[in-house]
Amino acid sequence: MIAENVAFGIIAAAMALGALGVVRTKNVVHAALYLVVVLAGGAAQFILLGQEFVAWVQVLVYIGAVIVLFLFGIMLTRAPMHPKDSLDNDLRWPAAVTALFLVGILVGLLVHTFHADKIHLNGPVRTADITNDIFTTYIIPFEVVGVLLLGALIGAVVLARKD
């Protein structure tokens, strides 16, 4: 398990640096590109957990589509070439306090829920197992998400129509 732990550490550090880049840069396009690093790190962590299918879904959906839509939206509206100071503000201390508070809640919740449980990995998880879970145990949340997306889609069409 040593190699997995080392890999986890390296990827987690890269993700943390990427996340810092997202909030620290004054160029909104750079922020979107830093987010690619974070999401790619997430995909890599899924692979460490043996979840190949979820990892490539992460790549296809988040990096290949969501980030592209972010960049598309930014470039369609302003596409600023140079850093803007208005992207920063003076609320660093309140932000730091909020962030610490959030970390505390998350750590507390995770420790409270999982204690010292360990995940036992037996190689890659089969895609068929994931689909079996989705279409049996989690069928109702899955359908609810489907209806939610349909609602969002219809809402977008209604908002975008001119008449």
Add this chain to the structure above:
Amino acid sequence: MIGIEVGWGTTLAIKTAVVLGIVPLTALILGYVFLLKMMSHMQSRLGPMDPGGFHGWYQLIGDGIKFLQKEDIMPGEADRRVFALAPAIVVLSTFLVFVVIPAGPRIRVASLDSVKMFDGVGVFYALAVSSLSVIGVLMAGWASSNKYALLGALRAAAQLIAYELPLVLAVVGVVIQAGTMSLQGIVNFQQTGSLFGWSGIGFPLILTQFVGFALFMVAAQAELTQPPFDMPVAESELVAGYMVEYTGFRFLFFFIGEFGTAFAFAALAATLFLGGWSVPWVHGTAADFLGPLVLFAKVMFVAFLMFWARFTYPRFREDQLQAIAWKWLIPIALANILLTGVLKVAF
């Protein structure tokens, strides 16, 4: 396979060298055979047929030398790091697709494309990493600090997102029928299958998934931003779109990315619909030697179809492009999935 024991470091180095060598080579082969020769014959272009005597064999070498000696120019207002990184991401996406395509019973990436228990995710992986090139294109267009480049990048993003859906959906029919997402598993299915009990040519999935094949080819053409879907580069209106500020070696990267991806998509189409490396009556070690050649022949055939369309049809309008994807290709692909699923359960 031959019995030489090598450490994993050596194996990794050999594999890396092979991939680094093969991808630019495939791009050059397609560029030479189709772009320079076939296009010249079809469109009566005399230039590329001239240098070096027989059919202008010297043209590609001359082009290569020209690219290498060009000055590396970067616009003064450009975002330097993003500008430099963009072509690398486009080429990286191409390289990653190549990794997973099986070329023989044992010439494949077993860990990523496992056939055991049908748990490999090969084809899904290929489609996922092929979508990374959009990021490189957007980065190139934005970092160039140029209106034409930005417009080209925006057109590319809109087009690649629209055509990624039919591309993925076209493959689902194949996955349903073969019962696996592993590319090697799909090839095995086609090699060992039989047509009404006759196993002479195996069971190439193009026979039942012809609709999927047609959708895949159209969507791949659009993903490659080749004519008639070349609005992002549209040389007569946007100069060359997102590539306009790139020169020399960096431009060569985009070139390798374009033709390497064309080869990779042709290889995916050949693997998914035409049986990949397989020849029905060749098994074992013989297939390991014959497989890459068979695959190459099939890829060249599929690439021929792609480039034939490229050199024949004029460019679509932007609204026509979006209408084709959303109003035609995606509904047809969904109907194909439904029909395939029903028939799979029925038989």
